[in-house]
Amino acid sequence: QVQLVESGGGLVQPGGSLRLSCAASINIFSIYAMGWYRQAPGKQRELVAAITSGSTTYTDSVKGRFTISRDNAKNTVYLQMNSLKPEDTAVYFCNAVPRYRATYDYWGQGTQVTVSS
Numbered sequence: 577q578v579q580l581v582e583s584g585g586g587l588v589q590p591g592g593s594l595r596l597s598c599a600a601s602i603n604i605f606s607i608y609a610m611g612w613y614r615q616a617p618g619k620q621r622e623l624v625a626a627i628t629s630g631s632t633t634y635t636d637s638v639k640g641r642f643t644i645s646r647d648n649a650k651n652t653v654y655l656q657m658n659s660l661k662p663e664d665t666a667v668y669f670c671n672a673v674p675r676y677r678a679t680y681d682y683w684g685q686g687t688q689v690t691v692s693s
Contacts, residue, residue, distance in 0.1 A: 578682040580670045584689030596655040598670030605648045609673040614666035
């Protein structure tokens, strides 16, 4: 069982920055992929960014603004969000896929990000 705890959400003005953190209860070096998803009111949950040992991927709407990274020593994954827009407002969830083609994954409880003036 893997526990994921997100932090770093909050209220920020358009154009501002936030850094989300996802602390895992196990050594993330052994986890195949970790990612950040978001869900806005009335919308489906969508993948924002993901990271494996060798690559990163981003949804088009955040490319050039968001950066995902992992610190294996701290068992933590980060999402640096710059140039935030009102449309980035959502609950952000951390996700862990334990191995390639795993039939199950793990989720955090989510952290609210609100971009508003």
